[in-house]
Amino acid sequence: MKKLFLIVLLVLLVLPLMAAPLTIKLAHLNPQDPFDVPSAAMAATFKSEVEANSNGQIIVELYPNGVLGKERETMLQVKAGIVQSFISSSGGLSTFYPLIDVTNLPFAFSSYNVGYEVYDGDFGQELAADIEKQAGFKVLGFGESGGFFAITNSRREVRTPADMRGLKIRVMSVPLHQEVVKSLGASPTVVAWAEVYTSLQTGVVDGQMNPISIINMAKFYEVQDYITLTNHLYAPYVWVMNPRFYNGLTADQKKIVDDAARTAILAGRGVSRVIDSSDKGLPVLLEKMNVYVPTAAEMKQFRDLAIPAARAFLERTYKSQGKYWVDRFLSAVEDAEAKLGY
Template identity: 75%
Template sequence: MSRRTLTALFAALVLLPSLAFGQTYTLKLAHLNPQNPFEVASAAMAEVFKSEVEANSNGRIKVELYPNGVLGKEAETMIQVKSGVVQSYISSSGGIAQFYPLIDVTNMPFAFSSYNVGYKVYDGAFGQALAKDIEAKAGFKVLGFGESGGFFAITNSKKPIKSPADMKGIKLRTMALPLHQEIVKALGASPTTVAWAEVYTSLQTGVVDGQMNPISIIAMAKFQEVQKYITLTNHLYAPYVWVINPKFYNDLPADLRAVVSDAARTGILAGRGLSRIIDASDKGLPTLAAKMEVYVPTTAEMKQFRDATMPAARKFMSEKYKQEGEKWVDQFYKAIEQAEKELAGK
């Protein structure tokens, strides 16, 4: 081998690391809601993620945002993530359920006593185990469990709902989540699955009478324009599941994988913080109360809601998902118990 050839080979070897370092990537991130980061949790998550990734990767990763369901319905967008056409998606529980039905475990009614308990559960060992199972069975890497807006309330256009007895005859919109539908049936109402993009029109035209969502989501969607009554049941706390195409993620250099993971964690914190700010400000309940009749159930009435839904949900998980369902429910409640002890300083 000539000296000239050796010199060229040496130069190429020296250049390879710099070429790898100089490679750039495009990460397309989609979510279901408008890109209003001061009003919508998923928008805040996406905006902060984009800023953190682009800054901390020194421009090696460009993040493109596709909000408001512009790439299609949830199942369609998640299929695009699977195929690598889109790299990442912030999914509702209903969206991920079509690929990983056991996400139902996160929808056990009246499970959380506070937001901090929920954060500890989803950021801790339970969340890590659930993320691992989702990747193994559904083929999505989970970046984290984000804020979907907070505890759920029930709205409707027919009558005040003070107890489960008032739910009879109400057609209530649900996500495509079997456990949500079971909870609604246990309360005496009729569950009707409606895609998110169609909920406002369905409420407006009477296809359904009501729906259930966190206060910040109800305000963001302007449901107060087509609903008369809201009951603050706080019966669910359903997370967003933030997924990314595993091949795209694993093909990134180690330093960029760390950047993406850290940015997702920061984005999740931003979404949670925004939701708590909305809840505490006039953009939350006061905005709804200006046009809706707000009802806070008494302690006795809340017991009726719990008694109607909690045993029914546990029975449903056992019957539908058998031993695996029972295992995840047990792990879920053990994680909640441990989080409550840690927060109490025990």
């Protein structure tokens, strides 16, 4: 009897130590190639950091390539708690939180460092809190989605907005992007991603806008002669987590998750900057296309047209909330530039 009691006591003591580890299912839409894809670098770094710092008590399962569904479907799975976390594009979040459109305000950032300061600082924290309040997603941070956008076309060098007149520019089905292109004098044309190369090749559209790495990856240099480094858009990935899951973590577990997410976001940004400066980025385009960098005076011409048009669209669409977030965003940009000495 005494021996049986000791065995039962030992089992009761050991069982808590043998409890199954906590699992975080983390999804994103891109291939899991951490040296080529920023979201993959984020996912891989997060997994490594969480599992190491929790001594294996938290396991991170990665679901890349959209294997769990398209963005809306995966976001709904996060909301339901079926999937714990997702690295979403701003477009993917917009269905649930339309005001994320403010991150598409054009010509806002003079450098990547200003963007990092804005999204990692008070503005990013306030925006994250509003996303959780309004849409029901905990935001772990704002990550790298590919970098600054450039404009390409097959007809002529674009130095100022005057050179945009008459050009048909492919855009995504994002109304704010369409307003920006119109404000610069060009004609926005919505074309599905799968049809962009052919549309450029056949002249259905004259040009398009995307980050350097995407332009290179899609081989648009085969059907486009000119590229202008306008750096006019820099919308981040929004890394979300189910708030019930997050709030159910212990204080130590939250710290592990938060620290890992911050480190992972830095990794994603680093990978993107390396890609831009490697044989997958700008050096290739310098050899294959006519590359133009607008002067400060020329950039001002772009900003003076695009920012008021974007502001008017956001205020017209989102009323007082649109005005608040545009003002808050531009104020955060000014504060970041002052802090960094720009």
